[in-house]
Amino acid sequence: MIRPTIEEVAALAGVSRSTVSRVVNGATAVSPAALEAVQRAIAELNYAPNRAARSLASRQAHAIGLVIPEDVARFFGDPFLAEVVTGVNGRLADSDHVLNLLIASDDGDKMTRFVRDGGVDGAIIVSHHTSDTFIDRIMDAVPVVFGGRRADGRVTDCVVDVDNLQGGRTATEHLLALGRRRIATITGPLTMAVGLDRRDGYRAALAAAGLEPAGEIDGDFRAQGGADAARALLAQPERPDAIFAASDLMARGALDVLQSAGLRVPDDVAVVGFDDSAVAAASALTSVRQPMLRQGEVLAELMLDLLAGRPTPALTVLPTELIVRESAPAL
Amino acid sequence: MIRPTIEEVAALAGVSRSTVSRVVNGATAVSPAALEAVQRAIAELNYAPNRAARSLASRQAHAIGLVIPEDVARFFGDPFLAEVVTGVNGRLADSDHVLNLLIASDDGDKMTRFVRDGGVDGAIIVSHHTSDTFIDRIMDAVPVVFGGRRADGRVTDCVVDVDNLQGGRTATEHLLALGRRRIATITGPLTMAVGLDRRDGYRAALAAAGLEPAGEIDGDFRAQGGADAARALLAQPERPDAIFAASDLMARGALDVLQSAGLRVPDDVAVVGFDDSAVAAASALTSVRQPMLRQGEVLAELMLDLLAGRPTPALTVLPTELIVRESAPAL
DNA sequence: TTGAAAGCGCTAACAC
DNA sequence: GTGTTAGCGCTTTCAA
Numbered sequence: 001m002i003r004p005t006i007e008e009v010a011a012l013a014g015v016s017r018s019t020v021s022r023v024v025n026g027a028t029a030v031s032p033a034a035l036e037a038v039q040r041a042i043a044e045l046n047y048a049p050n051r052a053a054r055s056l057a058s059r060q061a062h063a064i065g066l067v068i069p070e071d072v073a074r075f076f077g078d079p080f081l082a083e084v085v086t087g088v089n090g091r092l093a094d095s096d097h098v099l100n101l102l103i104a105s106d107d108g109d110k111m112t113r114f115v116r117d118g119g120v121d122g123a124i125i126v127s128h129h130t131s132d133t134f135i136d137r138i139m140d141a142v143p144v145v146f147g148g149r150r151a152d153g154r155v156t157d158c159v160v161d162v163d164n165l166q167g168g169r170t171a172t173e174h175l176l177a178l179g180r181r182r183i184a185t186i187t188g189p190l191t192m193a194v195g196l197d198r199r200d201g202y203r204a205a206l207a208a209a210g211l212e213p214a215g216e217i218d219g220d221f222r223a224q225g226g227a228d229a230a231r232a233l234l235a236q237p238e239r240p241d242a243i244f245a246a247s248d249l250m251a252r253g254a255l256d257v258l259q260s261a262g263l264r265v266p267d268d269v270a271v272v273g274f275d276d277s278a279v280a281a282a283s284a285l286t287s288v289r290q291p292m293l294r295q296g297e298v299l300a301e302l303m304l305d306l307l308a309g310r311p312t313p314a315l316t317v318l319p320t321e322l323i324v325r326e327s328a329p330a331l
Numbered sequence: 332m333i334r335p336t337i338e339e340v341a342a343l344a345g346v347s348r349s350t351v352s353r354v355v356n357g358a359t360a361v362s363p364a365a366l367e368a369v370q371r372a373i374a375e376l377n378y379a380p381n382r383a384a385r386s387l388a389s390r391q392a393h394a395i396g397l398v399i400p401e402d403v404a405r406f407f408g409d410p411f412l413a414e415v416v417t418g419v420n421g422r423l424a425d426s427d428h429v430l431n432l433l434i435a436s437d438d439g440d441k442m443t444r445f446v447r448d449g450g451v452d453g454a455i456i457v458s459h460h461t462s463d464t465f466i467d468r469i470m471d472a473v474p475v476v477f478g479g480r481r482a483d484g485r486v487t488d489c490v491v492d493v494d495n496l497q498g499g500r501t502a503t504e505h506l507l508a509l510g511r512r513r514i515a516t517i518t519g520p521l522t523m524a525v526g527l528d529r530r531d532g533y534r535a536a537l538a539a540a541g542l543e544p545a546g547e548i549d550g551d552f553r554a555q556g557g558a559d560a561a562r563a564l565l566a567q568p569e570r571p572d573a574i575f576a577a578s579d580l581m582a583r584g585a586l587d588v589l590q591s592a593g594l595r596v597p598d599d600v601a602v603v604g605f606d607d608s609a610v611a612a613a614s615a616l617t618s619v620r621q622p623m624l625r626q627g628e629v630l631a632e633l634m635l636d637l638l639a640g641r642p643t644p645a646l647t648v649l650p651t652e653l654i655v656r657e658s659a660p661a662l
Numbered sequence: 663t664t665g666a667a668a669g670c671g672c673t674a675a676c677a678c
Numbered sequence: 679g680t681g682t683t684a685g686c687g688c689t690t691t692c693a694a
Contacts (some may be wrong), residue, residue, distance in 0.1 A: 051448045052383050052387035052392070053383075055383035076410070076413035082407035098450070105424055110429055114382070117381060119382055119429070
């Protein structure tokens with residue numbers, strides 16, 4: 001498998017290397033005749049430009065990195081993130097950038113160096129925490145697009161967020177409309193903006209109704225965390241009559257615990273989740289739907305815009321929608 | 332953020348570029364004095380070699396790709412794969428290769444081209460199906476290491492497998508020892524060697540006991556698939572008294588269905604899963620443990636060996652172990 | 663042990 | 679529209 005060089009293509013097509021290069025890079029000014037000759041030669045030789053050479057000369061990697069936080073298992077277990085990645089990948093499919101999922105390893109900063117040394121042209125960061133130290137180091141090397149605001153309030157160029165505040169509020173209002181008065185919440189990590197926002201939406205709705213939270217416990221977005229949190233909630237002196245969990249996975253964990261405790265859902269405890277992922281449908285869970293795939297697509301789109309020097313909005317907020325199912329049915 | 336070049340480092344250290352290059356690439360023959368001067372200069376300038384230039388000159392990407400099958404959601408949802416990736420990443424941490432997770436998109440072959448154009452030095456392929464067309468195309472471009480045999484029986488250089496046959500057999504024998512006689516299985520995809528092997532182990536154990544399978548249904552490794560399969564099993568004229576599911580996720584899905592159907596586990600139906608992932612522990616599920624992290628580490632290790640030209644075994648088989656919990660307790 | 667010199671395969675001015 | 683000419687920043691013989 002010897003790869004042909006641009007030189008050979010040029011020779012076969014009877015043109016210069018420059019012309020071949022022009023064709024390869026979306027010919028702006030090439031005669032139809034030359035264009036065709038080159039395309040034919042490329043096809044015949046099965047030519048593909050050498051990435052390293054191209055990067056070196058053009059100072060572009062033609063690759064976009066999507067940074068996966070160190071805790072790979074958590075990232076992989078999250079249906080929301082899977083959808084986001086799918087969206088990003090889909091949008092990038094017909095660009096000439098490849099997607100590289102990069103793991104943010106702690107040790108020696110490998111990922112950071114890769115990014116800084118020109119491994120990618122830009123980075124998409126999702127599922128980030130206040131404790132992530134790599135963010136600043138890659139931000140001053142390449143353009144970065146964030147899925148979700150930075151929880152520490154740092155300013156960033158470009159973020160795609162979901163209206164988590166409204167989502168938390170809607171979920172809680174639904175529970176209130178159902179007549180529930182002892183509403184608890186299982187939050188996401190409070191080191192993440194999503195975690196904070198959903199909780200704040202919950203608080204806002206309760207406050208508007210003149211009620212106090214009936215319990216706020218961090219469930220870390222995972223099923224196990226949700227189960228643990230639910231147990232803690234049940235151990236409280238006054239049992240909640242409703243739970244708003246900031247992710248479907250946590251809601252699902254809570255559902256298991258409620259069931260084991262012999263409590264009926266929604267009769268004894270109504271439950272609302274967040275994401276409207278496959279788990280929600282499978283568990284008849286009322287959930288706040290967020291456009292996961294779309295978020296990925298927008299993230300990719302913005303990155304492409306940024307790289308092309310097109311103007312981009314600093315903040316894009318995507319809407320949420322309450323999907324009502326049996327765990328907290330309509331009145 | 333202007334990156335210093337090797338030239339500047341050389342100047343500061345008072346040596347030639349060649350010497351700096353030698354130091355950067357694991358100095359084979361550099362005087363202690365030069366070595367130190369260079370190291371000091373590198374530190375002072377915060378120098379890191381330009382990836383593209385390095386790749387171009389050395390014809391090495393210093394990167395290893397781990398190919399993620401198109402169906403991102405399935406890959407991400409699988410705790411086994413998350414562990415494997417963690418293992419690979421961990422082993423690669425102190426090598427000078429970065430790990431790139433690459434998504435095998437269908438359209439236009441983006442990932443394949445990336446690999447063939449020198450984007451990575453080698454590829455690790457896990458979770459592959461007989462229908463995957465990209466495999467052959469990357470195999471003739473770079474060294475490839477497989478997690479799991481190819482289900483179509485094609486010969487490959489280097490595969491790391493788990494003793495799935497034995498695992499399936501052990502699980503089934505345990506159920507037999509419990510006195511179960513109508514044992515059904517929920518298989519993984521039969522387009523994957525793991526799927527086939529675990530089922531064959533199950534069959535072998537039954538055959539040895541002179542029994543027939545009480546049902547074999549494909550559950551695709553996911554919770555939803557496991558639930559659907561369990562429903563199909565319950566719809567059969569004779570209800571199974573035990574189920575061996577080829578993954579914990581499927582076992583978990585089955586557990587839910589059994590519970591909804593008012594059946595007691597293990598009294599009415601005993602259940603054994605596979606993976607011994609977090610779900611198993613959380614659900615008190617008896618499961619066949621496979622060394623997931625270790626598999627990732629071995630995969631990475633072999634790739635590194637391959638790239639270094641060291642001899643590598645064509646097949647490495649890792650052992651499994653039955654972990655007994657309440658869903659199929661010890662006698 | 664070290665340096666000089668010749669590229670790696672491509673892009674990007676610049677001239678034609 | 680097209681070719682010529684320089685490099686991009688590094689590795690790597692080859693001599694010294």
